[in-house]
Amino acid sequence: MQAGMFTMVLLGKNENTQQSGDNSINVHAGGDVSICTGISYDDVKAIARDVFRSEYEKLTVQARETARDQVEGCFDRWLPCLPEEKFQRFKEPKVQFALHDIFSSYLASDADEDMEKILLNALKGCLDDESTQKNAVIRRAVQILPMLTKKHIDYLSFIYCFININYRDIGRHRIVEDLKYVTSSLYSKEFLQDDFIDILNYSGCLYYRSGLKKYLDFEQYIIIQNPHIFTYHITKKDISSIFGNDLPKAIDLFTPESQHTGQLVLKKMTQPHLTAELKIRGLERYDIEFFKFLSTACPREQVHTFLQEISPDLLQFVNAWNDSDQEYSWQVFTAIGTAIAIFNCKAKMENFENIKFRIN
Numbered sequence: 640m641q642a643g644m645f646t647m648v649l650l651g652k653n654e655n656t657q658q659s660g661d662n663s664i665n666v667h668a669g670g671d672v673s674i675c676t677g678i679s680y681d682d683v684k685a686i687a688r689d690v691f692r693s694e695y696e697k698l699t700v701q702a703r704e705t706a707r708d709q710v711e712g713c714f715d716r717w718l719p720c721l722p723e724e725k726f727q728r729f730k731e732p733k734v735q736f737a738l739h740d741i742f743s744s745y746l747a748s749d750a751d752e753d754m755e756k757i758l759l760n761a762l763k764g765c766l767d768d769e770s771t772q773k774n775a776v777i778r779r780a781v782q783i784l785p786m787l788t789k790k791h792i793d794y795l796s797f798i799y800c801f802i803n804i805n806y807r808d809i810g811r812h813r814i815v816e817d818l819k820y821v822t823s824s825l826y827s828k829e830f831l832q833d834d835f836i837d838i839l840n841y842s843g844c845l846y847y848r849s850g851l852k853k854y855l856d857f858e859q860y861i862i863i864q865n866p867h868i869f870t871y872h873i874t875k876k877d878i879s880s881i882f883g884n885d886l887p888k889a890i891d892l893f894t895p896e897s898q899h900t901g902q903l904v905l906k907k908m909t910q911p912h913l914t915a916e917l918k919i920r921g922l923e924r925y926d927i928e929f930f931k932f933l934s935t936a937c938p939r940e941q942v943h944t945f946l947q948e949i950s951p952d953l954l955q956f957v958n959a960w961n962d963s964d965q966e967y968s969w970q971v972f973t974a975i976g977t978a979i980a981i982f983n984c985k986a987k988m989e990n991f992e993n994i995k996f997r998i999n
Contacts, residue, residue: 713745801860844973
């Protein structure tokens with residue numbers, strides 16, 4: 640709905656209105672009130688055309704026409720997807736610089752449809768807030784994209800989904816189904832090729848954390864992220880060795896498995912809930928040691944069954960991840976790698992719109 644029409648509906652049908660300059664409407668309601676409605680689709684298209692005009696001049700006549708048709712066709716498809724309330728931001732220099740980089744990457748990627756969706760999400764990210772730092776990171780991510788294959792981009796998204804997303808308040812079946820969707824959308828056996836992640840290091844999407852693993856082995860990480868879907872071998876002695884004199888504050892996080900075995904069962908709480916519960920009880924200083932204990936108290940067979948339900952291919956990837964020679968688990972996401980991962984997830988998977996790119 641056009642902004643002007645929306646204003647008129649709010650004010651009622653009987654108001655006298657007339658168009659004014661600078662994309663505003665004058666409403667006569669006992670006096671003139673000028674209501675700004677921002678800039679139009681045509682204004683934004685004109686800005687985009689001007690941003691790339693100098694680049695067209697560097698090309699031969701034939702290439703110039705091809706590039707113009709591709710860029711303008713792309714922008715025509717994008718405009719309906721962009722929030723109209725953000726259109727005025729196209730007047731800002733930093734947004735215009737980002738738009739230039741986005742168009743350049745689009746052409747360098749042979750106008751690929753998948754890349755078009757990723758770049759659209761990058762543009763939405765630039766419009767999302769006014770952070771200069773965030774804008775600069777997105778511009779750099781856009782410039783890097785043509786260096787990467789689709790599989791490299793998918794790898795970033797795949798690892799992001801498994802390592803960086805906490806599932807809240809959902810049961811085992813739902814988590815399995817969600818991760819099946821992630822794996823079928825993103826996973827490739829190319830991830831296992833020698834030197835596959837080197838380009839992600841060279842391009843600035845990942846960096847090697849020398850001498851120290853950023854992540855635990857893959858199974859341990861799965862357990863820590865999803866403590867509520869596994870069962871553990873836990874005794875009161877185990878809990879006492881972690882919490883010491885604070886045992887009375889921690890013991891009701893568990894319930895007896897039976898009166899005879901002496902085994903305890905962790906109450907069904909997600910990782911964020913369990914972390915919050917430890918903080919409420921004043922036990923946050925035990926957080927790391929407690930989750931480390933859970934990762935060793937859960938039988939590995941449970942985790943392997945969980946991963947096999949998602950995809951038989953995952954166990955092969957997990958073995959590679961845990962192999963020190965392959966160095967997957969030493970690789971840390973940069974802000975650029977995170978941006979690319981999220982924009983690709985938005986392009987390839989439904990229900991990802993609520994995940995926002997942020998700089999921590």
